[in-house]
Amino acid sequence: MYNVMLVDDDYPVLEFLSEMIDWDGLGLTLQSTHVNGMSALKEAAENMPDILITDIGMPKLNGIELTKKLKEKNPALLVTILSCHSEFGFAQQALKLNVQEYILKDMLDVNEMIDLLRQFVDKLNNEKKNKINQLKMAQTIEQNKGLMLEKFINKTINHPIHNKKDWQDEAYLLGLQPNQRYMVILCLINQYQSVLHYFQSTDLLNFFVQNVIAEVIENEAVNAVHGQFEKEKSFLFVSLNMEEEVEILKIKGLIKKIQIIFQDTFGISFSFRKGNAAEKPIDIKLQMMKLIEFNVSKICSNIEIENACKYILDNLHRKITLDEVANYLHLNSSYFSRLFKKEIGENFVKYVVKLKMNRAKDLLDQTNYTILEISEMLGYENQSYFNKTFKSFEGLAPIEYRNGKIEWGNMNGVKR
Known part of the structure; x- marks a missing residue:
């Protein structure tokens, strides 16, 4: 049952509408009648x-003002409006307030x-039905x-982003x-196999980790999203809105809080690897891939080689030599x-x-950069040498690789 309020300083009108309409039969409840706007507002x-x-013309508070005040509290x-006034001015005011009907x-x-x-x-x-459906959808999504x-x-990591808007939606x-x-x-769970053995189920472990991190994010009032990737790996996306130094402190605080809760409460050790800020879908994808590449390359416990791999990934945009990295690590080139x-x-x-x-393949798949631009983005001064290197690695020239991907996408109805 929906509630109806009648307001009119003309008592016969109130009496007429109250008695002549079968409110219950319409699925309505006449909750109250009022002879002035102030009484109705209270x-x-x-x-x-x-x-x-x-009504419009009433003592203490007229119908236009009453409607305006109630609409501020309940826009729906x-x-x-019932009125003796046919002047356009009153109707115009009513229209501005999104009044459904104006009756003389x-x-x-x-x-x-x-x-x-x-x-x-x-x-x-219909509005109630839509709200219920939206609530059910939100519940299902959650x-x-x-x-x-x-x-x-x-999907973001392993497949091309063919349509930026679809990805964003x-x-x-x-x-x-x-x-x-x-x-x-x-995000990396250390000693993953031991932790998994304790939980006895990948799904249970993932659910547990997701819920604990979500609770920390909520408690810390940080705008962030956490999602599982595979096995011990998951990703944390923290929105950046303030100055860089403030954001870095906020992120460090969040990471520290997650580590402390997992370690002190559950005896689970976490490590974190921070990428760079990204906004476009392709840049977010490349940051994710870069972090995974670094993690995959980290197959040893040698801190010097770990730092070398990180240095390489951070400098893929230019020419990198063995001597340069050895000098960066303060090591002899032959020994390194x-x-x-x-x-x-x-x-x-x-x-x-x-x-x-591998980075070139991503750029050929995901962007409209020319092959010359891609070669320059990867530190190749000569496009011909880049083409030769790519063909030796992939078995196809860059243009053949890109055209092959386009043709495959068109066959599958994918818009590039």
């Missing part, structure tokens, strides 16, 4: 109606009023958000705002070369080329 403060039927309020009293017909009320009931029923985020993160449903800068952070191959399993040059070519 009643609405305790019990806001769904429908307001009001449905309003019919000398043309008032009870059957027309009943039809109007039926329309109001239908409108309120319940499945962890799984949806995991699928979204995996899906990201928005999962809590990532479009055109918002995010710090991308890789032997140590690198021992720990990584391939020599320095092959490792750098592999990372550059």
Whole structure:
């Protein structure tokens, strides 16, 4: 049942509408009648109606002012104005307040009023149904958000982003705002197999981690989204809105809080690897891939090689030499070369080329940069040498690789 409030200083009008309309039959309750706007306003403060039927000219508070004040508290309020005034000025004021109907009293017909009320009931029923559906959808999304985020993160990393708007729409449903800068952070559960053995289920472990981190994010009042990727790896996206120094302190505080809660309460150790700020979908994807590449390359416990791999990833945009990295680490070049191959399993040059070519493939897949621009973005001074290196690595020239991807996308109905 929806509540109706009648307001008119003309008592016969109140009596006529009260008695001539079958309120219950319409699914309505006549909650109150008032002879002035001030009385109606006080009643609405305790019990806001769904429908307001009001006169304009009344003592203490007129119908226009009453409607305005009630609309401020309940914008969805449905309003019919009854008036003796046919002047355009009054109707114009009513239109500005989004009043549903403006009826002249000398043309008032009870059957027309009943039809109007039926329309109001239908409108309120539809709005109620829509709200319930939206609530159910929000509940479903929340319940499945962890799984949806995991699928979204995996799809972002492992598949091309063919349509930026589609990616942003899906990201928005999962809590990532479009055109918002995010710090991308890789989260790692240390000694993963031991932790998994304790929980005995990947799903249970993922659910536990997701809920604990979500609770920390809420308690710390940080605008961030956390989602699972695979096994021990998950991602944290922290929105950036303030000055860089303030944001870095905020992120450090959040990470520290997560580490303390997991370690002190549950005996689980977490590590974090911070990427760079990113806003565009392709830049967010590249940051995620960069963090994963670094984590995959970190297959040894040697801190010097770990730092070398990080340095390489941070400088893929230019030419990198073995001597340069050795100097950065304050190591002898020959010693560094032997140590690198021992720990990584391939020599320095092959490792750098592999990372550059994988990055080139992403840029060919995901962007409209020309091949010359891509070669320059990866530190190649000569496009011909870049083409030769790419073909040696992939078995196709860059243009052939890109055209092949476009043709495959068109065959599958993908818009680039």
